[in-house]
Amino acid sequence: MTWIALKMLTGDRSKYFGIVFGVMFASLLIAHQVSIFIAIMERTTSQIRDVQEADIWVMDPNVRYMDETTGMADTDLQRVRGVEGVDWAVRFYKGNVRARLAEGYAPGSTADFRSVIMLGIDDDTMIGAPREITRGTLADLKQPDAVIIDEAAFNYLWPGQPLRTGMELEMNDHRAVVVGICKASPPFQSMGIVYTLYSRAMQYAPPERRLMSFVLAKPQDGATTADVCQRIHDKTGLKAVTAERFRWMTIEFYLANTGIPVNFGITVMLGFVVGVAIAGQTFYLFTIENLKQFGALKAMGASNLRIVGMILIQGLVVGVIGYGMGMGLAAAFFEGTKDVPALLGFHMYWQVMAGTAVAVIFIVLLASLLSIRRVLILEPAIVFR
Numbered sequence: 001m002t003w004i005a006l007k008m009l010t011g012d013r014s015k016y017f018g019i020v021f022g023v024m025f026a027s028l029l030i031a032h033q034v035s036i037f038i039a040i041m042e043r044t045t046s047q048i049r050d051v052q053e054a055d056i057w058v059m060d061p062n063v064r065y066m067d068e069t070t071g072m073a074d075t076d077l078q079r080v081r082g083v084e085g086v087d088w089a090v091r092f093y094k095g096n097v098r099a100r101l102a103e104g105y106a107p108g109s110t111a112d113f114r115s116v117i118m119l120g121i122d123d124d125t126m127i128g129a130p131r132e133i134t135r136g137t138l139a140d141l142k143q144p145d146a147v148i149i150d151e152a153a154f155n156y157l158w159p160g161q162p163l164r165t166g167m168e169l170e171m172n173d174h175r176a177v178v179v180g181i182c183k184a185s186p187p188f189q190s191m192g193i194v195y196t197l198y199s200r201a202m203q204y205a206p207p208e209r210r211l212m213s214f215v216l217a218k219p220q221d222g223a224t225t226a227d228v229c230q231r232i233h234d235k236t237g238l239k240a241v242t243a244e245r246f247r248w249m250t251i252e253f254y255l256a257n258t259g260i261p262v263n264f265g266i267t268v269m270l271g272f273v274v275g276v277a278i279a280g281q282t283f284y285l286f287t288i289e290n291l292k293q294f295g296a297l298k299a300m301g302a303s304n305l306r307i308v309g310m311i312l313i314q315g316l317v318v319g320v321i322g323y324g325m326g327m328g329l330a331a332a333f334f335e336g337t338k339d340v341p342a343l344l345g346f347h348m349y350w351q352v353m354a355g356t357a358v359a360v361i362f363i364v365l366l367a368s369l370l371s372i373r374r375v376l377i378l379e380p381a382i383v384f385r
Contacts, residue, residue, distance in 0.1 A: 018282040023322025026275020031330040031356045037264040039346040045247040046185035054216035065253035071210030085223035092214040093120030093201045100170040120201025136180025148180035153192020171204040186344040280367040319364035
């Protein structure tokens with residue numbers, strides 16, 4: 001019976017390919033859009049993930065997400081350090097600054113300045129420094145006017161030029177020399193990242209009364225992170241959250257205050273609906289055209305359960321083929337665009353592949369159910385008409 005079901009399925013090539021195309025299109029669109037959506041949400045928390053030493057982030061009580069920074073008083077650092085259970089606490093600056101090219105217009109550039117994300121790390125411990133430096137060393141950051149930029153920032157500031165150190169910038173009328181190049185997680189905004197010491201960041205940053213963005217802290221051995229966060233809040237009045245909670249605060253803000261989830265959700269739903277419509281309609285027409293064959297099988301003694309099994313086998317075959325082709329095309333897209341600056345960090349997630357497989361199962365089942373009903377009420381005598 002399985003062989004008969006497959007011969008019936010592939011007998012009409014146009015309808016067979018139509019069903020496979022419907023499933024392929026749906027799986028491709030779902031996997032592609034959901035993967036991009038997750039990657040964008042991951043980008044919003046890139047700076048949090050890159051600071052792996054700190055378990056606790058302390059900030060102004062009104063801060064809602066990573067890119068919304070409100071300066072704290074320098075005395076808040078000592079207040080946090082004085083809380084019971086805190087092992088260490090250091091300053092951390094994050095802000096957007098305007099970097100002006102010292103030599104003027106760069107080749108391929110249309111302006112002599114660019115906005116960049118500047119991170120000021122602790123002068124002594126260098127907590128928050130980039131994890132992977134490809135040119136130069138972290139110790140070079142101790143040199144006068146030294147900064148380390150990520151590879152995306154170099155290509156952003158000097159497009160078309162080979163990666164090298166020694167380039168000069170001007171930020172807030174202060175000279176900056178690139179002494180190192182690193183790799184960093186791509187941020188939500190398509191801007192480069194500049195690392196420097198906290199004391200030097202105070203010179204590069206726009207003048208404000210309070211410039212300390214965050215206090216990074218770690219609990220002592222034996223103290224739970226949640227308890228220390230609560231003690232910091234009770235004693236200082238500042239907001240103290242775990243790194244994981246801060247990540248979710250940032251993601252929740254973008255989910256609630258931007259149109260990103262709605263737009264991607266509509267696209268994914270359209271992919272599912274179109275897949276059901278194409279596969280269901282084509283599968284239904286395919287079954288209608290083969291009613292005489294199903295009637296002949298029933299006249300020869302095939303039970304309804306056996307006929308339903310044949311239809312489900314046909315649906316399973318087109319589902320597996322369409323799903324495989326859709327995943328292959330989605331993976332090929334991410335592989336082909338992995339070096340595109342705007343799409344850095346975008347890739348397929350195994351969770352997305354698993355979720356897409358579940359969606360394809362529903363598409364195949366819905367398409368099969370439209371056909372099964374006609375077969376179940378079919379009279380075997382139709383073959384003699």
